[in-house]
Amino acid sequence: MLNHFKTAILLTLILTILTGLIYPLTVTLIAKTFFPYQASGSLIRKDKTVIGSKLIAQDFKSPKYFHPRPSVSNHDPVKSGGSNLGPTSKVLINRIIMDVQKLQKENPHSSIPIDLVTESGSGLDPHISIKAAEFQIPRIAKARNITQEKIYTLIKKYSEGKLFGLYGESRVNVLLLNLDLDK
Numbered sequence: 001m002l003n004h005f006k007t008a009i010l011l012t013l014i015l016t017i018l019t020g021l022i023y024p025l026t027v028t029l030i031a032k033t034f035f036p037y038q039a040s041g042s043l044i045r046k047d048k049t050v051i052g053s054k055l056i057a058q059d060f061k062s063p064k065y066f067h068p069r070p071s072v073s074n075h076d077p078v079k080s081g082g083s084n085l086g087p088t089s090k091v092l093i094n095r096i097i098m099d100v101q102k103l104q105k106e107n108p109h110s111s112i113p114i115d116l117v118t119e120s121g122s123g124l125d126p127h128i129s130i131k132a133a134e135f136q137i138p139r140i141a142k143a144r145n146i147t148q149e150k151i152y153t154l155i156k157k158y159s160e161g162k163l164f165g166l167y168g169e170s171r172v173n174v175l176l177l178n179l180d181l182d183k
Helices: 002-034 090-106 130-135 137-144 148-158 174-181
Strands: 043-046 049-053 127-129 171-173
Touching: 043 174, 049 174, 127 130, 130 137, 130 148, 130 171, 137 148, 148 171, 148 174, 171 174
Parallel strands: none
Antiparallel strands: 043 049, 127 171
């Protein structure tokens, strides 16, 4: 019995060291060596200052910028998550109705892309569909006093295709688009 107890403790210590220290340190070292940008959070810097991550949405309120998907967490990575409101929730229905009304005023002659009124599961999705970006072109062009064609060219520049050419839909990163708009 005592022999089994010693073996169990020894195995626990060995596995703790292997899986709790050696494995994570090895994976981190490999990631930092071969993928330093991604391993550091895909951070975007401007004049050596971190202004965001390519992987996490930021909230842009000004009409001069592309707006991301709605987020119950206001795009705060610490509060990541959905609202857990179901399709019959009055709160959810009212929020969507208000968003739709606001978007109809912004662009009354276009159908509203679904991702401009629905949240992603995490509330941090940095992408919007190409249609959602194109929907916002008239507002941004008017606010910045530039042609819609220039903005459309930026959307094309930052468009990303389906994952592996199969999964999801074409999309565009809102932060990268907005940073280029400021140039």
